[in-house]
Amino acid sequence: MLAAMTSDEQRDLQGDDVSDGGPAAWRARLAGARLYLCTDAREDSGDLEEFLHAALRGGVDVVQLRDRTLDVRRELELHELVGAVASEHGALWAVNDRADVAGLTSAPIFHTGQDDLPVAASRRLLGAGPVLGRSTHAAAEAAAAEADPEVDYFCVGPLWATPTKPGRPAVGIDLLREVAASRPTTPWFAIGGIDLDRIDEVVAAGATRAVVVRAITGASDPEAAARALRGRLPR
Numbered sequence: 001m002l003a004a005m006t007s008d009e010q011r012d013l014q015g016d017d018v019s020d021g022g023p024a025a026w027r028a029r030l031a032g033a034r035l036y037l038c039t040d041a042r043e044d045s046g047d048l049e050e051f052l053h054a055a056l057r058g059g060v061d062v063v064q065l066r067d068r069t070l071d072v073r074r075e076l077e078l079h080e081l082v083g084a085v086a087s088e089h090g091a092l093w094a095v096n097d098r099a100d101v102a103g104l105t106s107a108p109i110f111h112t113g114q115d116d117l118p119v120a121a122s123r124r125l126l127g128a129g130p131v132l133g134r135s136t137h138a139a140a141e142a143a144a145a146e147a148d149p150e151v152d153y154f155c156v157g158p159l160w161a162t163p164t165k166p167g168r169p170a171v172g173i174d175l176l177r178e179v180a181a182s183r184p185t186t187p188w189f190a191i192g193g194i195d196l197d198r199i200d201e202v203v204a205a206g207a208t209r210a211v212v213v214r215a216i217t218g219a220s221d222p223e224a225a226a227r228a229l230r231g232r233l234p235r
């Protein structure tokens, strides 16, 4: 039945009340989101839960567990944890790459890249509820994401080459300027090599939202790191 309905009708059916934490609330929170954290499972230190609380206290709005070393059972377990902690802080959380995993969780967000499932396929599999995010690495990809009504947000990067995404060349800050100048109506994030030393340049180039990994996962005080980054992003 869902496939025969428009996306708006499906969203209504799946909960359009901003107060209930359903799809409309997720999209409203995404619109206001500024700082998005991707983290590995921190299996070596075993402190994922404590780390997440700290980052979220510091002002992270969205958290994504991104860890290719996990088997699917462990990934599902950890998504439960990420979801519970994020919800305690009123934050959003995301599943990366695997629509089967996303479909088994209550994740508000499912993120894919250019080499992953097409957005339309993700939408068909997951229905109208989840926020769908997309990685882009070129002006044409950003324009395609902006033009796709099923894309709820997109990311532009990597601005700088980063060991967190080996093999993906830097796109440079000029691409960010170009995307910002096109005034997308879809929420979009800058990503790749962003840290406290570079965030002012990212904002000056026109971004209002940023995704980071090492700037928080590598910090000795993740709460302070998140707070400092959040403080440099617009309100």
Ligand SMILES: Cc1ncc(COP(=O)(O)OP(=O)(O)O)c(N)n1
Residues within 6 Å of the ligand: 036, 038, 064, 066, 096, 097, 111, 112, 113, 114, 115, 116, 133, 134, 135, 155, 191, 211
């Ligand atoms: C929020 C966010 N932005 C970008 C990515 C990268 O996605 P992708 O290019 O598919 O690379 P992998 O993360 O799958 O290695 C992301 N995961 N999240």
Ligand SMILES: Cc1nc(C(=O)O)sc1CCOP(=O)(O)O
Residues within 6 Å of the ligand: 038, 135, 136, 137, 155, 156, 157, 158, 159, 162, 163, 164, 165, 168, 191, 192, 193, 194, 211, 212, 213, 214, 215
């Ligand atoms: C996961 C990822 N995706 C990117 C993209 O450009 O799509 S850059 C990236 C890694 C960002 O890590 P850090 O903040 O440690 O540089």
Ligand SMILES: [Mg+2]
Residues within 6 Å of the ligand: 096, 097, 111, 112, 113, 116
């Ligand atoms: Mg991917």
